[in-house]
Amino acid sequence: MNNVKSSFSIKDLENLSGIKAHTIRIWEKRYDVLQPMRTDTNIRLYDLSSLQKLLNITLLHDYGYKISKISKLPTEKINSLVREIVSEKNAKNHAISSFKLAMMNFDQTLFFTTYDQLLSEKTFREIFYDVFIPLITEIGFLWQAETITPAHEHFISYLIKQKILINTENLQIQPASKTDKIFVLYLPSNEIHELGLMYLNYEILLNGYKTIYLGESVPTSSLLDVKKYFDNIVFVCYATVEPNRTEINDYIVDLKNKLLDSNTELWILGRMTEHISSKNHSNKIQIFNSIDAFSQKL
Numbered sequence: 001m002n003n004v005k006s007s008f009s010i011k012d013l014e015n016l017s018g019i020k021a022h023t024i025r026i027w028e029k030r031y032d033v034l035q036p037m038r039t040d041t042n043i044r045l046y047d048l049s050s051l052q053k054l055l056n057i058t059l060l061h062d063y064g065y066k067i068s069k070i071s072k073l074p075t076e077k078i079n080s081l082v083r084e085i086v087s088e089k090n091a092k093n094h095a096i097s098s099f100k101l102a103m104m105n106f107d108q109t110l111f112f113t114t115y116d117q118l119l120s121e122k123t124f125r126e127i128f129y130d131v132f133i134p135l136i137t138e139i140g141f142l143w144q145a146e147t148i149t150p151a152h153e154h155f156i157s158y159l160i161k162q163k164i165l166i167n168t169e170n171l172q173i174q175p176a177s178k179t180d181k182i183f184v185l186y187l188p189s190n191e192i193h194e195l196g197l198m199y200l201n202y203e204i205l206l207n208g209y210k211t212i213y214l215g216e217s218v219p220t221s222s223l224l225d226v227k228k229y230f231d232n233i234v235f236v237c238y239a240t241v242e243p244n245r246t247e248i249n250d251y252i253v254d255l256k257n258k259l260l261d262s263n264t265e266l267w268i269l270g271r272m273t274e275h276i277s278s279k280n281h282s283n284k285i286q287i288f289n290s291i292d293a294f295s296q297k298l
Contacts, residue, residue, distance in 0.1 A: 007037070007045045015147040016051060016100055017058045024054070031071035033057060048105060055097040056082045062093065095131050096138070103139070103148065103156040111159050124167045125206070128199060132160055133291070136195070157195055164195070168202045177208035181265075184226055185211060185236040186218035188251065193240040196269065200236060200294060207298040223259055231263050239270035248272045252280045260284045269294055 014021045027033045034054060036044040046054075056078050060070050063085055070078065082094060095114050102110040118127050139156060142148045183204045185197055194216050201213050212226060223235060235255075243251040255266055267286045268276075276287060288294040 006048055008047075008051055010036075010044045010046070011145075012147045013046055013051060013054055015142055015145050016104075017054050019054065019058055027057075027067055027071070031067055033067070033071050048101075051104070052101060053078070055101070059085060059093055059097065092130050092134075096135050099131070099135050099156065100138070102159075103152050106152075106155055108159065111156070115163065124163070125203075128164075129292070136160070161195055161198060164198045164202055168198070168205060171202065171205035176210040179210070181209065181232045181234050182230050183209055183211045183234045183236055184214065184223070184230075185238075186214040186223065187216040187238055188242050189217050189219050191238070191240060191242040192216045193238070193270075196240070196291060197236070197238040199291065200238070200269075203291070203295050204236075204298065209298075220254065220258060223255075227259065227264065233263070234265045234267055235259065237266060237268045237270075239268060239272040241272070243272065245272060245275040248275050249277050249280055252276060252285065256280070256282075256285070267294065267297075 008016075010021045010024055013019070013024055017024075019027075024034070028036065034046065034050050036046050036050070039045060053075060057067070057070050059082055060078065061067060065081070073081070085094070095118055098110060098114040101107070102114065115127070118131065122130065135156075139148070139153055143150070143153050185201050185204075187194060187197060197213075197215075201211050204211050212230075214222065214226070227233060239248065252266075252268075260266060265284050265286065267288065269288045269291070273287050273289065281287065286297065288297070
């Protein structure tokens with residue numbers, strides 16, 4: 001049985017397109033741009049083609065087309081204008097919309113086609129910063145708003161991880177050009193949100209350093225094991241939900257006592273860093289509020 005989500009509430013359309021539900025209703029009533037279905041209780045429902053049309057209308061509207069003009073265009077002409085904008089100006093917004101459509105319909109082909117189109121104009125690093133980071137941010141909001149399910153989030157995250165791994169492997173076959181430090185990347189115990197850490201691995205390799213990638217849910221004892229084999233280590237930790245806000249400072253103190261010395265540093269990112277006390281800041285502990293800030297430090 002195909003259980004792909006095929007109908008959407010007006011709130012779903014608002015969340016996915018960025019157009020307020022009130023505005024969507026006005027566009028419907030005044031310009032007949034969408035034709036919603038109605039439930040027995042007169043609640044609006046929209047199909048996937050309506051979502052796609054609204055995303056395309058939103059792109060044209062963002063580029064200065066008046067809704068009164070867009071409403072008079074056939075769907076084929078709307079799609080044609082979108083393709084012209086994408087090829088002539090900026091593919092970012094269209095790509096994000098396409099990736100969201102791919103996610104909603106569990107459509108791998110659309111994901112790969114959109115990615116390949118981007119790659120013909122951008123580097124992987126540009127795609128990650130310009131498209132994937134905003135997309136991941138939106139996905140987090142859509143999940144919180146219950147517009148998408150965890151299955152949607154896992155589906156699109158896995159496809160992004162695939163692209164990170166492919167590009168990372170291309171760098172791993174090259175010898176490190178910088179040898180003054182080695183980066184050991186890991187997630188703390190019970191932390192499984194790996195996508196950001198995977199990209200940091202790519203970014204560090206791109207900058208010429210050797211990395212050791214340990215992955216998710218790594219206990220401190222394993223970090224101590226690695227320390228036996230290498231000097232001048234920078235441990236890179238990504239704390240999205242673990243250790244939680246009540247535990248993060250104890251975790252930092254424990255690492256400071258057991259792990260850090262004159263040849264060892266800790267670089268830490270993630271949502272939980274905002275709960276790290278200022279008294280736990282030191283020249284051996286670097287705290288970053290974004291991937292971009294981390295990259296600039298390299």
